[in-house]
């Protein structure tokens with residue numbers, strides 16, 4: 001499947017018009033609060049935010065006194081992040097987990113399903129290996145992946161996903177999802193954006209991997225991590241068949 005991806009794959013993270021809309025369409029919520037509280041509770045001095053995107057969480061962590069490294073391969077997403085960091089508190093790195101040398105971080109996070117965006121299994125193993133190098137022994141890794149048993153992709157169809165946003169330039173903006181394929185643990189879908197003033201429609205194709213708890217636990221083990229907790233939701237409730245998320249907290253051996 002990855003081979004089928006065109007140059008426009010995940011254009012929501014690259015097309016400047018869609019990147020400019022990202023925070024509006026994906027406002028931070030309980031997930032951001034979870035990671036920010038966790039960093040505080042752990043007393044994490046140095047934090048890696050891998051796949052930091054537009055940097056909302058990274059900037060809030062830095063404002064609270066953590067030493068933050070925000071890493072993302074998308075120049076456009078990092079551009080928004082840098083613009084948000086007026087005080088220059090965060091170290092921004094345009095790259096991926098292979099750039100995490102000599103950091104000795106206490107905590108690494110991947111928020112908003114970055115782990116699923118990294119759908120290629122070789123890339124996923126490289127990501128965990130890079131995080132292992134970037135963390136000190138005993139450091140924590142926290143991230144979430146949607147619970148495959150909850151089958152979120154069934155809602156990624158126009159009828160249940162359609163949203164209208166007013167007050168957007170060239171708006172109103174209509175946004176909806178279309179599901180292309182769910183095969184094994186891979187889901188291919190498109191996000192459609194239609195700008196009312198011009199009638200223009202942009203499409204962002206995406207592929208996500210819905211790894212199971214067992215698969216994630218195994219890949220973490222192979223990369224030198226021990227799983228400490230798996231929560232089912234942002235209130236830290238235990239995982240059940242209907243939980244929306246698999247929220248992993250792992251310790252670097």
Ligand SMILES: C[S@@+](CC[C@H](N)C(=O)[O-])C[C@H]1O[C@@H](n2cnc3c(N)ncnc32)[C@H](O)[C@@H]1O
Pocket residue numbers: 013026050051052053054055057071072073074077095096097110111112113114117118123127
């Ligand atoms: C859904 S966004 C999440 C952004 C941010 N963490 C948040 O909470 O809003 C996914 C991000 O993962 C980044 N990404 C894609 N491939 C990556 C990789 N191999 N390593 C790290 N980040 C990656 C994308 O550029 C994008 O900014």
